[in-house]
Amino acid sequence: MSVxxxxxxxxxxxxxxxxxxxxxxxxxxxxxxxxxxxxEGLVEKLGPPPGHIPLxxxxxxxxxxxxxxxxxxxxxxxxxxxxxxxxxxxxxxxxVPSAIEVTILLAxxxxxxxxxxxxxxxxxxxxxxxxxxxxxASRDGFLLLIRADDPRWDSHRVAEDVAGLEPMRHAxxxx
Amino acid sequence: xxxxxxxxxxxxAEVTDLxxxxxxxxxxxxxxxxxxxxxxxxxxxxxxxxxxxxxxxVGIWGITMPVAWGFAIANYVWWIGIGMAGTFISAAxxxxxxxWRSALNRFAEAMTVFALAVSGIFPVLHLGRPWFAxxxxxxxxxxxxxxxxxxxxxxxxxxxxxYVIVSVIYFYVGLVPDxxxxxxxxxxxxRQLIYGVLAIGWRGEALEWERHATLARILAGxxxxxxxxxxxxxxxxxxxxxxxxxxxxIFPPFFVAGALFSGAAMVILLAxxxxxxxxxxxxxxxxxxxxxxxxMLAVGWVVTYGYVAEIFTAYYGGDPYEVxxxxxxxxxxxxxxxxxxxxxxxxxxxxxxxxxxRTNPAALAVISLLVLIGMxxxxxxxxxxxxxxxxxxxxxxxxxxxxxxxxxxxxxIGLFALLFLLFVxxxxxxxxxxxxxxxxxxxxxxx
Numbered sequence: 001m002s003v004x005x006x007x008x009x010x011x012x013x014x015x016x017x018x019x020x021x022x023x024x025x026x027x028x029x030x031x032x033x034x035x036x037x038x039x040e041g042l043v044e045k046l047g048p049p050p051g052h053i054p055l056x057x058x059x060x061x062x063x064x065x066x067x068x069x070x071x072x073x074x075x076x077x078x079x080x081x082x083x084x085x086x087x088x089x090x091x092x093x094x095x096v097p098s099a100i101e102v103t104i105l106l107a108x109x110x111x112x113x114x115x116x117x118x119x120x121x122x123x124x125x126x127x128x129x130x131x132x133x134x135x136x137a138s139r140d141g142f143l144l145l146i147r148a149d150d151p152r153w154d155s156h157r158v159a160e161d162v163a164g165l166e167p168m169r170h171a172x173x174x175x
Numbered sequence: 176x177x178x179x180x181x182x183x184x185x186x187x188a189e190v191t192d193l194x195x196x197x198x199x200x201x202x203x204x205x206x207x208x209x210x211x212x213x214x215x216x217x218x219x220x221x222x223x224x225x226x227x228x229x230x231x232x233v234g235i236w237g238i239t240m241p242v243a244w245g246f247a248i249a250n251y252v253w254w255i256g257i258g259m260a261g262t263f264i265s266a267a268x269x270x271x272x273x274x275w276r277s278a279l280n281r282f283a284e285a286m287t288v289f290a291l292a293v294s295g296i297f298p299v300l301h302l303g304r305p306w307f308a309x310x311x312x313x314x315x316x317x318x319x320x321x322x323x324x325x326x327x328x329x330x331x332x333x334x335x336x337x338y339v340i341v342s343v344i345y346f347y348v349g350l351v352p353d354x355x356x357x358x359x360x361x362x363x364x365x366r367q368l369i370y371g372v373l374a375i376g377w378r379g380e381a382l383e384w385e386r387h388a389t390l391a392r393i394l395a396g397x398x399x400x401x402x403x404x405x406x407x408x409x410x411x412x413x414x415x416x417x418x419x420x421x422x423x424x425i426f427p428p429f430f431v432a433g434a435l436f437s438g439a440a441m442v443i444l445l446a447x448x449x450x451x452x453x454x455x456x457x458x459x460x461x462x463x464x465x466x467x468x469x470x471m472l473a474v475g476w477v478v479t480y481g482y483v484a485e486i487f488t489a490y491y492g493g494d495p496y497e498v499x500x501x502x503x504x505x506x507x508x509x510x511x512x513x514x515x516x517x518x519x520x521x522x523x524x525x526x527x528x529x530x531x532x533r534t535n536p537a538a539l540a541v542i543s544l545l546v547l548i549g550m551x552x553x554x555x556x557x558x559x560x561x562x563x564x565x566x567x568x569x570x571x572x573x574x575x576x577x578x579x580x581x582x583x584x585x586x587x588i589g590l591f592a593l594l595f596l597l598f599v600x601x602x603x604x605x606x607x608x609x610x611x612x613x614x615x616x617x618x619x620x621x622x
Binding site for chain 1: 187
């Protein structure tokens with residue numbers, strides 16, 4: 001049976017941060033922390049989050065806005081110019097409303113897609129779900145996972161190190 | 176984050192258990208069944224009315240020349256306006272760090288999505304040949320035609336389209352951690368499967384939370400200008416026309432305020448009903464009702480300013496057609512509409528100056544209903560009073576609604592109610608993740 005990692009549960013948010021520090025001190029690097037809400041300061045300990053979501057939203061918005069302005073300009077002046085009493089065909093102020101809406105729409109879509117991709121969602125199967133008490137993480141449990149791809153991974157040593165942290169409970173996560 | 180929030184006393188575990196139980200145990204009494212029965216009947220009426228309309232055309236409505244816009248456009252503007260409060264409470268109050276919104280934002284967002292769904296029916300049906308609605312979209316068609324980019328109706332198409340998609344994404348993004356909480360509490364295989372799929376594998380990992388917060392901030396920042404632009408577009412449907420009473424620069428802000436006003440009324444009504452039905456007094460407190468009522472009073476004054484500005488501009492500008500329109504509005508055949516609107520929207524809310532009224536659910540429900548009625552009357556009044564007296568007296572004419580007009584209005588209310596009644600049974604009605612965080616802040620900050 002292959003192993004995905006070892007999961008442990010601690011009492012509260014402070015203990016979770018302390019456990020992360022302790023495991024870092026022991027040399028572990030592939031850690032994941034689970035909590036019912038965002039615990040302040042934890043993200044900095046676990047590595048900087050990739051900041052692609054704002055960039056994706058910006059690019060999506062630019063593409064939406066410029067693209068929509070171009071589409072209207074192309075349609076109204078190149079593909080189907082219509083002379084209405086000599087009024088200018090490139091009547092850009094009238095093109096702004098649609099462009100604003102499409103700017104926001106594509107910014108949101110791009111941001112959402114970037115969010116899903118960076119969080120590797122959707123992924124319906126997660127090895128963590130094999131541990132019965134993992135569901136505590138969506139209630140009031142604070143859980144920590146040491147992944148088996150950690151360079152320091154060794155089943156017996158990890159079990160000993162984790163027991164040394166005196167968690168509420170810990171278990172091996174099958175892959 | 177120092178959120179100013181009327182505190183609820185529950186711990187994170189209690190919040191999770193209580194709100195997920197509403198979905199999993201589904202406590203529902205006779206009232207839910209009766210309400211759902213009525214809403215289903217009305218929805219069936221709407222479906223039947225739509226079938227008849229597709230078969231016989233928009234002639235089944237009372238619209239004709241000169242009043243070619245009737246109930247359908249009033250319904251559309253009314254429903255889309257109601258949707259605004261959900262986005263405003265979710266996004267604008269999020270950006271301004273009003274923590275108290277956490278008890279309201281979930282059902283307010285649901286209200287937005289459902290109001291938009293109902294709203295979108297009307298402009299499409301009003302096209303006359305709804306099966307050609309896709310002609311509004313720019314695509315390389317074989318007719319070699321493009322949409323008329325300078326038309327407010329095409330702006331509306333993009334505005335509503337963007338608003339619907341963004342609202343659904345916004346609603347769903349906030350729901351994912353809560354669906355995970357329901358998934359983890361569900362004991363039957365079917366529910367584990369359904370909520371498991373809806374939760375798309377959410378684990379509550381630290382970086383997941385961080386990205387989720389980043390996305391929530393971006394969505395909120397984009398939703399606020401979006402919702403203001405959407406209601407401005409709705410107003411431009413009117414003010415891009417040259418009719419007296421419509422062709423006015425006050426219209427976009429006037430419509431934004433009117434939208435928030437009617438939406439706030441609907442949020443108050445739903446809050447009062449929800450907390451009574453599910454005994455949520457610990458979360459939706461009197462303080463919440465008080466703040467919502469203050470919001471409704473404040474924005475109600477902006478709407479009243481709009482009424483005053485319209486009259487003032489007409490007389491100050493001195494355009495004879497504008498002045499005549501105002502006279503017809505206040506003294507003509509539809510004067511009762513104007514004065515009923517003023518009574519509902521400007522006068523009834525003055526009771527909200529008293530804090531005893533602001534924290535009395537029954538009084539708030541009555542005032543909110545009056546505001547909702549008043550805002551529908553206002554939309555109808557704006558449409559009909561500008562149209563029924565044309566520039567030439569030879570083309571003056573009255574509008575008489577048909578039974579089908581009434582069926583569409585009643586049916587749209589039924590559809591909205593049905594969607595909301597189903598929502599409270601299958602989706603967590605409060606934002607578990609946000610309330611959990613507030614509970615935890617209190618616990619973590621204990622001395």
